[in-house]
Amino acid sequence: MSEFTHYLKVDYREVSLEMIINGLNDAIDTLKNQIDEIHWYDGDWFMEESEPIYGLAFIAFQNYINGSIKDFKGDLESKQELYKIENKESKYSKSKIELIIGLANYAKHKDEGIPHRGTKEVLDCFELNYKNVTYLDNSPIFQGLSILDENWDLAKIKAIAIEWRKLLLNQEIKLNQEITKSQVK
Numbered sequence: 001m002s003e004f005t006h007y008l009k010v011d012y013r014e015v016s017l018e019m020i021i022n023g024l025n026d027a028i029d030t031l032k033n034q035i036d037e038i039h040w041y042d043g044d045w046f047m048e049e050s051e052p053i054y055g056l057a058f059i060a061f062q063n064y065i066n067g068s069i070k071d072f073k074g075d076l077e078s079k080q081e082l083y084k085i086e087n088k089e090s091k092y093s094k095s096k097i098e099l100i101i102g103l104a105n106y107a108k109h110k111d112e113g114i115p116h117r118g119t120k121e122v123l124d125c126f127e128l129n130y131k132n133v134t135y136l137d138n139s140p141i142f143q144g145l146s147i148l149d150e151n152w153d154l155a156k157i158k159a160i161a162i163e164w165r166k167l168l169l170n171q172e173i174k175l176n177q178e179i180t181k182s183q184v185k
Contacts, residue, residue: 006073008172011165013064020060021154027053028154047136052143055107057154061161062104065097068165072172085167094125096148097164102158103144106130 029049034041069079086095094102102122106115115123115130123130126138126147136142142152149156 013067017060017064024053024057051136051139051141058100058104058107061100064161068168068170072168087167092125094122096160098122099126099144103141106140111182
């Protein structure tokens with residue numbers, strides 16, 4: 001019996017995510033260059049101006065992740081369970097995908113005060129400060145970036161999301177094979 005390629009093996013969402021992340025990286029690079037070009041522009045200014053850009057990156061990752069779940073499952077009912085899929089052991093009880101989702105939600109709602117319950121649980125799990133953030137280096141966005149990649153490289157964080165989607169695809173293929181086997185019997 002020949003094997004067929006699963007129709008969702010081709011990740012058509014990756015191209016859009018790549019374009020978004022490239023654009024956001026360009027904006028971040030422009031801000032980094034200002035540190036050398038403008039005498040008064042320093043790390044504090046960089047963090048002030050780049051935090052919303054990094055926040056947009058997390059929102060783009062969240063869109064990619066939730067869109068992928070919708071592609072495979074048809075809805076988002078099981079998203080909390082699927083966020084937990086991870087290939088590597090971690091010192092945290094929540095996955096990197098859960099951190100990305102939590103940071104996206106934080107970025108969207110940070111001006112509302114204390115985060116919503118689910119976001120708060122994620123931030124607490126990763127010991128990220130969200131109360132009275134006076135200095136941006138203590139912001140959950142920058143603390144979370146450091147957990148995901150010490151160099152704050154959005155391409156590496158994108159790779160985490162892409163790898164997670166591959167795990168989701170493999171889980172879906174395995175599930176479909178089990179269903180097919182049970183129907184044959």
